[in-house]
Amino acid sequence: MLDSSKHVLSCQRLKTLAGVTVAEPIQKVAAAQKNAFAVILIMDQAGWHMSNNLIVPAIIIILPLPPKSPELNPFKNLWRFMRENWLSNRVYKSCDDIVDRCRDARQNLESQPWCIMSIGRREWANFLSSARRRTSPI
Structure with a gap:
């Protein structure tokens, strides 16, 4: 039987981890771009x-x-895409199991970088960029 109090605590821990993991990439971007005027x-x-x-x-906006x-x-x-292909319709044993499966996904x-490019592509953005190329004087 599922102990709901442990589940709530585990999911709260997962939310806390999510908050912490946002700060780390921001610090890494700032360190990698230390000579930049600003990073948006x-x-x-x-x-x-x-x-x-x-x-x-300070460098990050x-x-x-x-x-x-x-x-x-x-x-x-x-x-x-990750949920539909690797993460949904499964029973996870623990929050650590969820984190492991997300890492695997x-x-x-x-x-599959080609897959990332196709998923992130926006038809309206491609249309605008191709229209600009056609009207470009160069």
């Missing part, structure tokens, strides 16, 4: 992305996407 990171407005506890280096605009966030399509996806 575009993020959705998930609670852990926009937390007041998030320490953002966070540009939040408008609320409820998944069409502007191609990562949502990546998550949907990410590695599967990383081994």
Whole structure:
């Protein structure tokens, strides 16, 4: 039988980990771009992305996407693809098992860069960029 109190604590731990993992890539980007004038990171407005506890280096400018605009966030399509192909319709033994399966799904996806490009592509964005190429004087 599932102990709901352990489940709630485990999922709360997972949310805390998600908040912590947002800070780490921001710090890595800042370190890698230390000679840049500024780095703009575009993020959705998930609670852990926009937390007041998030320490953002001076070089980083966070540009939040408008609320409820998944069409502007191609990562949502990546998550949907991973859920549909590797993560859904399964019973997980623990939160650690969920994290392990998510890591496996990410590695599967990383081994298929052509798939990432097709999932992240927006038909309307391709249309605009091809229209610009046709009208370009060069």
